Amino acid sequence: MEKKNIEQLKQKIYDQVAQLQDEVALQLLEEATEAYLSPNQKDIIDELAPAQIVRLNEAKLQVENAEVVSHDAVKAKSREWLTK
Structure with a gap:
């Protein structure tokens, strides 16, 4: 820069x-x-366990593939579950 x-x-x-x-x-x-x-x-990544790194990489792939749910959708679904 x-x-x-x-x-x-x-x-x-x-x-x-x-x-x-x-x-x-x-x-x-x-x-x-x-x-x-x-x-x-320290970089927090350096302190993660191998299983956590795997999960983090999986989450990154989900984001890249648009396999995500918005915060608003999660809140709406939570409200739906709580009213059952």
């Missing part, structure tokens, strides 16, 4: 963060940036 694009992206993020009033969202952003900047940063 070019330096100009990086600076534009940073500015966009600064502007968005400045507008946030949700303390939980701000705390999550702080934790994420601290973890990312940490010299001991």
Whole structure:
């Protein structure tokens, strides 16, 4: 990414963060940036068990093949099940 694009992206993020009033969202952003900047940063993928990696890869394939259900559809189905 070019330096100009990086600076534009940073500015966009600064502007968005400045507008946030949700303390939980701000705390999550702080934790994420601290973890990312940490010299001991680990990729969560490195900590997954082999079975979890298999399941993750299966899920990626499902998304690529449009074999997904929307959140709204899941909520509707849940409501349907709960009313039986």
